[in-house]
Amino acid sequence: MTLLEVLSLCRRTEAVFRRYEAQAGVCLCCEALFDTLAEAAVKYRLDLDKLLGELQTMMATEAPPTA
Amino acid sequence: MREEKLDCRGLACPSPVLQTKAVVDRGDVAKLTVLVDNDAARENVSRFLQNQGYTVIQEMREGSYALTGVRLGSEPALITEVAATSADTKILVLVGTDKLGRGDDVLGGKLLQNFLITLKEMGKDLWRLVLLNAGVKLAVTGSEVLASLMELEAAQVQILVCGTCLDHFQLLDQKQVGETTNMLDIVTSMQLADKVISLT
Numbered sequence: 001m002t003l004l005e006v007l008s009l010c011r012r013t014e015a016v017f018r019r020y021e022a023q024a025g026v027c028l029c030c031e032a033l034f035d036t037l038a039e040a041a042v043k044y045r046l047d048l049d050k051l052l053g054e055l056q057t058m059m060a061t062e063a064p065p066t067a
Numbered sequence: 068m069r070e071e072k073l074d075c076r077g078l079a080c081p082s083p084v085l086q087t088k089a090v091v092d093r094g095d096v097a098k099l100t101v102l103v104d105n106d107a108a109r110e111n112v113s114r115f116l117q118n119q120g121y122t123v124i125q126e127m128r129e130g131s132y133a134l135t136g137v138r139l140g141s142e143p144a145l146i147t148e149v150a151a152t153s154a155d156t157k158i159l160v161l162v163g164t165d166k167l168g169r170g171d172d173v174l175g176g177k178l179l180q181n182f183l184i185t186l187k188e189m190g191k192d193l194w195r196l197v198l199l200n201a202g203v204k205l206a207v208t209g210s211e212v213l214a215s216l217m218e219l220e221a222a223q224v225q226i227l228v229c230g231t232c233l234d235h236f237q238l239l240d241q242k243q244v245g246e247t248t249n250m251l252d253i254v255t256s257m258q259l260a261d262k263v264i265s266l267t
Contacts, residue, residue, distance in 0.1 A: 003081075004081065004084060004085075004088070004115070007081050007085060008085060008088060011085070014081065027080065027107070029079075029080045029081040030080040030081075030107035030111070031107070033080070033081055033084060033111050033115075034111075034114060034115075034118075
């Protein structure tokens with residue numbers, strides 16, 4: 001699954017990708033939208049299991065209520 | 068089939084692509100124009116639309132980019148309309164060689180280098196540069212004209228480099244400038260251009 005597909009499914013996952021920008025050294029939402037999660041993990045030396053865990057946690061979290 | 072317009076100026080990635088995707092996913096969109104104001108959005112929206120089967124035309128409009136995606140197989144009038152709305156002449160230069168003229172290959176190589184260095188004098192009218200066959204060697208590591216090509220690219224001239232040709236010469240991983248492209252994009256570019264100059 002690409003980063004774009006993940007973001008399309010759950011926009012709140014953007015916060016997870018932003019957290020990894022410092023480690024990746026690039027804006028993942030700019031530079032890696034069409035990479036699969038596995039490809040991005042290899043390219044930017046990220047911990048794939050940790051990233052997947054955080055994404056799953058975020059997707060399982062209910063969205064905050066709107067005002 | 069519908070036409071849609073999106074204004075994504077002021078939006079940071081990934082919003083322009085996500086909004087473009089939302090429109091495309093609704094289906095039945097023959098032509099979609101997306102306005103963006105940064106290079107990352109320009110590249111990502113263009114790539115997304117191309118992946119979805121659209122031919123993409125990039126134009127500068129008042130400091131922003133207008134990305135128009137047209138579905139192939141749409142009414143021919145749609146493509147004509149896109150070309151007619153631009154105020155600038157679109158000149159496409161097709162280079163299928165790494166030498167200009169016949170008689171002496173060393174001289175021919177130098178002549179082509181000079182031609183490419185001088186191309187910038189066309190100004191805003193120079194729209195796209197397509198490199199085919201031996202012409203792809205101009206866009207790879209070690210090319211004498213890399214700096215000139217990069218200068219053209221920085222001036223918003225789109226450089227399309229034939230992927231099949233790069234692969235044939237085993238130069239795919241040495242491309243330094245331009246976008247790797249295919250014959251469909253090249254043929255569509257020739258159709259959309261106001262003038263085609265061919266060096267083969």
